[in-house]
Amino acid sequence: MLKGSSVDARSTKREKVIDRLEQNNKQVPSRIPVSEQTPKERVSNFNEVTLGYTAEQAVAEASRCLQCKLAPCIQGCPVGISIPSFIKLIKEGNFRGAINKIKEKNCLPTVCGRVCPQENQCEKLCTLGKKGEPVAIGRLERFVADYERESGKISLPKKKEPTDKKVAVVGSGPAGLTCAGDLAKLGHKVTIFEALHKPGGVLLYGIPEFRLPKAVVESEISYIKKLGVEIKTNMVVGKITTIDELFYEGYDAIFIGVGAGLPRFLKVPGENFNGIYSANEFLTRVNLMKAYLFPKYDTPIKKGENVVVVGGGNVAMDSARTALRLGAKKVYLLYRRAKEDMPARKEEVQHAKEEGIDFRILATPKRFIGIEGRVSAAECVETRLGELDNSGRRKPVIKEGSEFLLAVDVVIVAIGAKANPLLPKATPGLKLYKEGYIATDQNCVTSKEGIFAGGDIVTGSATVISAMGTGRKATLEIDRYLATLK
Ligand code: FAD
Ligand code: SF4
Numbered sequence: 001m002l003k004g005s006s007v008d009a010r011s012t013k014r015e016k017v018i019d020r021l022e023q024n025n026k027q028v029p030s031r032i033p034v035s036e037q038t039p040k041e042r043v044s045n046f047n048e049v050t051l052g053y054t055a056e057q058a059v060a061e062a063s064r065c066l067q068c069k070l071a072p073c074i075q076g077c078p079v080g081i082s083i084p085s086f087i088k089l090i091k092e093g094n095f096r097g098a099i100n101k102i103k104e105k106n107c108l109p110t111v112c113g114r115v116c117p118q119e120n121q122c123e124k125l126c127t128l129g130k131k132g133e134p135v136a137i138g139r140l141e142r143f144v145a146d147y148e149r150e151s152g153k154i155s156l157p158k159k160k161e162p163t164d165k166k167v168a169v170v171g172s173g174p175a176g177l178t179c180a181g182d183l184a185k186l187g188h189k190v191t192i193f194e195a196l197h198k199p200g201g202v203l204l205y206g207i208p209e210f211r212l213p214k215a216v217v218e219s220e221i222s223y224i225k226k227l228g229v230e231i232k233t234n235m236v237v238g239k240i241t242t243i244d245e246l247f248y249e250g251y252d253a254i255f256i257g258v259g260a261g262l263p264r265f266l267k268v269p270g271e272n273f274n275g276i277y278s279a280n281e282f283l284t285r286v287n288l289m290k291a292y293l294f295p296k297y298d299t300p301i302k303k304g305e306n307v308v309v310v311g312g313g314n315v316a317m318d319s320a321r322t323a324l325r326l327g328a329k330k331v332y333l334l335y336r337r338a339k340e341d342m343p344a345r346k347e348e349v350q351h352a353k354e355e356g357i358d359f360r361i362l363a364t365p366k367r368f369i370g371i372e373g374r375v376s377a378a379e380c381v382e383t384r385l386g387e388l389d390n391s392g393r394r395k396p397v398i399k400e401g402s403e404f405l406l407a408v409d410v411v412i413v414a415i416g417a418k419a420n421p422l423l424p425k426a427t428p429g430l431k432l433y434k435e436g437y438i439a440t441d442q443n444c445v446t447s448k449e450g451i452f453a454g455g456d457i458v459t460g461s462a463t464v465i466s467a468m469g470t471g472r473k474a475t476l477e478i479d480r481y482l483a484t485l486k
Contacts, residue, residue, distance in 0.1 A: 028128055028131045028132030029132075031064070031133040031134075032053065032057045032061040034051065034052065034053060034139055035051040035052075036050050037049055039351075039355050039356070042210065042355065044325070045210075045325070046209040046210050046292065046325055047209070047210060048210055048213055052139070052142055053139055053140070053142075053143040055147075057143075058090055058095075058140055058143040059090060059093060061140060062090035062140060064128065065087045065091070065135050067088060068127050072126065073123070073137060075125055076124055076125040077121060078465045078469035079106050079465065079472055081104075082105070083122060085101050086099075086141075086144070087135065087137070087140060089101060090144060095143075095144050095148075096147075099144040099148045099155075100155060102141060103155075107177070107178055107220070107223065107224065108177065108178070108203075108220045108464075109141055109144070110145035110146060110149055111203055112465055113141035113143070113145050113146075114138075114212050115211060115212055115464055116464060118138035119345070119347075121465070122138075123137050123138065156226055159186075159187060159228070161187050162189070163186075163187045163482070165482045165485070166190075166250055166251045167180075167183050167253045168193060168246045168251040168254045168255070169192045170192075170243075170255065170257065170423070171192075171194065171195075171259060171457075172192045172231060172257075173201020173202055173203065173257055173456075174464045175455025175456070175468065175470055175474075176255065176257035176455070176471065177192075177199075177224050178467075178468040178471030178472055179255045179257060179452075179454065179471035179472070179478070180224060181224045181227050181229060182471070182475035184229050185227060186475070188478075188479075188482065189228075190228070190229045191231075191232060192229060192230070192231045192232065193235040193246075194231060194232065195236040196234070196288070197233050197234055198233060199233060200218075200221060204287065205283065205287050206280070206315070207287075207314075208283065208287055208322050209287065210321065210325070211318065236422070237258075237426075238425065238426035239422065239426070242427065243426070243430075243451065247450065252482055253451075253481055254452070255453065255474050256423065256438060256446075256451065256453040256454075256457060257453070257454055257471060258420065258423055258455075258457050259456045259467075260418055260420070260437070260456040260460060260461050261456075262418050262421075263278035263280045263281070264415050264416045264417060264418060265278065266364075266415065268367050268368070269368070270367050270368030270375070271368060273370035273374060274302075274370075274373050274374045274375065275302050275304070275374050276368060276411040276413065277410070277411070277412050278414075279309075279311070279315045279318075279412050279413060279414035282319055282322070283315070283318060283319060285301045286301060292326055301326070302409070302410050303326045303327050303328070304323060304326075304328050304408065304410025305327075305409055306332075306410075307320070307328045307330070307332070307410045308333075308334060308406055308411045309334070309357075309411075310333075310365060310411070310412070310413050311333075311334075311413070311415045312333075312337065312342035312343060313342070313343040313344050313414065314348055315416075315417075316333060316344065316412075316414035317345075317349060317351075317352045317357075318348075320333050320412075321352055321355060323410065324357065328410070331356075332360055333357050334360050334364055334378075335360070335361050335363070336362065336363065336396040337361075337383075337394070338385060339361050362382055362383045362396070363380050363381065363404075364381060364383055365411075366380060366398075369405075375409065375410070376409065377405050377407050377408060378406045378408050378411060379403055379405055380403070380405070380406060381399065381403050381404075382398075382399045382402035382404075383399060384397050385397070416461060417456075417461055418435050418436065419432075419435060419436040419438075419457055421436050424436060424438065427451075429447065429448050437457060437459075437460060438453040438458050439458075440452070440453050440454070442473075443473060443476075443477040444474035450481065452477060452478055454467065454470030454473065454474045455467035455470055458470060
């Protein structure tokens with residue numbers, strides 16, 4: 001029999017299992033719901049919103065899995081976790097076995113279980129999703145990862161014998177951490193160079209505490225350190241040292257994972273008034289530098305009463321919900337396209353709505369008005385959807401005469417980010433493309449010998465798991481490259 005036809009036969013069989021369940025009035029069982037803080041409770045604190053499964057709930061949810069032979073869910077996972085195997089171990093109550101299975105492919109499971117867009121990846125392809133709700137793969141991943149973290153007994157994988165090769169990893173976001181951890185497992189000596197005073201990248205300075213607690217990120221970083229990775233902070237590569245100097249210092253290969261953290265602005269009049277922040281600055285001040293605890297922490301931030309956030313992605317949702325938790329009475333979210341075009345995760349949009357964020361869809365600021373240098377109002381316009389643009393979405397077109405005013409004292413611009421030119425400028429010979437992203441082949445190899453790159457600095461702003469996927473791919477290529485050196 002042809003391979004394709006056996007595949008078809010098996011998926012038909014799976015469909016039949018579901019059909020039979022339905023015919024016997026045994027509906028595809030619903031997902032086990034997860035506890036959350038109520039919207040009223042959570043808007044006044046920075047604690048995590050979603051509380052996670054208990055052991056009983058996790059076992060019950062794992063029992064919904066059909067253990068499909070073809071496991072379409074795995075095809076949706078950018079790092080290829082053996083999903084049915086870890087779910088089976090949870091069903092059997094073997095939580096430690098389950099986390100070890102995940103860690104064969106993913107070194108940041110507590111992070112991924114919380115922030116990965118599973119609804120567009122593994123869960124999107126889950127067989128159960130065809131007739132009902134897919135298995136809550138992300139929540140199960142989070143459950144076992146938290147189980148291990150809370151037990152305090154973190155198991156370390158077997159490392160290969162030490163080699164005499166040294167690798168420098170620039171940037172400690174998910175791409176850099178994954179590459180560093182995987183290279184350390186292969187026996188190489190790895191040092192991460194991080195520009196900020198703490199490692200973690202966007203996981204630490206971007207995604208807020210109420211979605212991804214800092215303690216969770218710190219425990220993942222401590223795991224990477226336990227694998228033998230050294231982390232040097234306050235090291236801006238391109239300024240304090242350069243890529244060429246790192247080679248001179250004896251590194252055999254270098255991985256660049258510096259993200260794409262340079263904010264984009266609206267370029268409308270009045271955007272320089274005080275009280276207008278890029279989302280990057282706003283979230284970094286609050287998350288990394290604990291501005292919400294001022295004056296205990298000496299990072300000031302303007303806590304607006306009336307706040308406008310511009311954008312429709314996760315960054316915009318995080319900014320709006322953070323502003324609310326800082327004490328804003330009213331937070332508007334302006335998005336110039338249709339609701340269905342919003343790139344944010346559905347769950348985040350839902351949470352933002354429940355918390356009372358005022359969504360103004362099909363609208364955008366035209367200019368900002370200020371008093372004595374401080375923003376006092378946003379003049380906005382309505383938009384309508386025109387022809388398709390390069391992104392495949394319908395282009396927003398301004399509706400003439402639709403101006404309206406919003407009184408505001410803080411504005412947060414969350415319309416995307418781009419590559420920071422600092423490191424590429426200081427690295428002659430490194431080929432770039434588009435707006436300054438680093439050009440690589442499909443295996444993360446750059447135009448300069450011994451230099452590899454991955455994550456947002458190559459793909460443009462993407463996701464945690466896709467950055468990790470490139471970090472993993474780069475590891476294999478770096479390992480191959482190191483083997484060619486004397
Ligand atoms: P980063 O995480 O950006 O890390 C790069 C690191 O390099 C940083 O620590 C930076 O300080 C350091 N660096 C930069 N320049 C230098 C230099 N010259 N020398 C040394 N170090 C340097 N994705 C999801 O999947 N789910 C989400 O829910 C989600 N929410 C998000 C919310 C926010 C607010 C933001 C900003 C992003 C979100 N993302 C989300 C996207 C995701 O976080 C990124 O795609 C991912 O972090 C990219 O990883 P990276 O390793 O390429 O870069
Ligand atoms: Fe099948 Fe979904 Fe279980 Fe994957 S998670 S094995 S797709 S039922």
